[in-house]
Amino acid sequence: MSEAAPFLVFRRTGRTIAAVLAFGFGGGTVLLGVSSTVMGTLSARAALAAAWGYFLAALPFFAAAVVLARCRRELWFVPDAQAFRLLTFRPWLLAGPRVEQAPIAEYRALKTELVDPEGKETVVSLVTEAGDAVPVRELDRPDEARAFAEELARVTGLRLLGDGARD
Numbered sequence: 001m002s003e004a005a006p007f008l009v010f011r012r013t014g015r016t017i018a019a020v021l022a023f024g025f026g027g028g029t030v031l032l033g034v035s036s037t038v039m040g041t042l043s044a045r046a047a048l049a050a051a052w053g054y055f056l057a058a059l060p061f062f063a064a065a066v067v068l069a070r071c072r073r074e075l076w077f078v079p080d081a082q083a084f085r086l087l088t089f090r091p092w093l094l095a096g097p098r099v100e101q102a103p104i105a106e107y108r109a110l111k112t113e114l115v116d117p118e119g120k121e122t123v124v125s126l127v128t129e130a131g132d133a134v135p136v137r138e139l140d141r142p143d144e145a146r147a148f149a150e151e152l153a154r155v156t157g158l159r160l161l162g163d164g165a166r167d
Helices: 015-040 044-069 142-156
Strands: 007-013 072-078 083-089 098-103 107-114 122-128 133-139 159-161
Touching: 007 133, 007 142, 015 044, 072 142, 107 133, 107 142, 122 142, 133 142, 142 159
Parallel strands: 107 159
Antiparallel strands: 007 072, 072 083, 083 098, 107 122, 122 133
């Protein structure tokens, strides 16, 4: 019997917030500090001293950005375990990723819902036995969401409610 490969439902990383922190706050601090020094005194020596000083002042932003860039969350469906596994990677937790697991038996179906009234954002959700929707992924276009939901339904064996319903 061959093992079925795990299916990646979503992956979120800290790269975007890390870039904002490093380039926006850290880089902005250095740029504003050096430019204000250069405008005040036209001295290369003063500009280098200001660059070094403001770089040191912005160092905590750069350090925090490095740590946040390493953070990520992943949701996998593992066919052999018949469960969804949420892996949370945080670099300051030296024990490795935190793993949470939910058996597929807790869910009865999948569905897609329009979030945006203009039809630009669609959420794919798991439906619990009680009928509650648990959002797992948000996509920009309804056709992408439907295709993803169909693939997830095929992999998990859950039925798909709504537009792409199957019996």
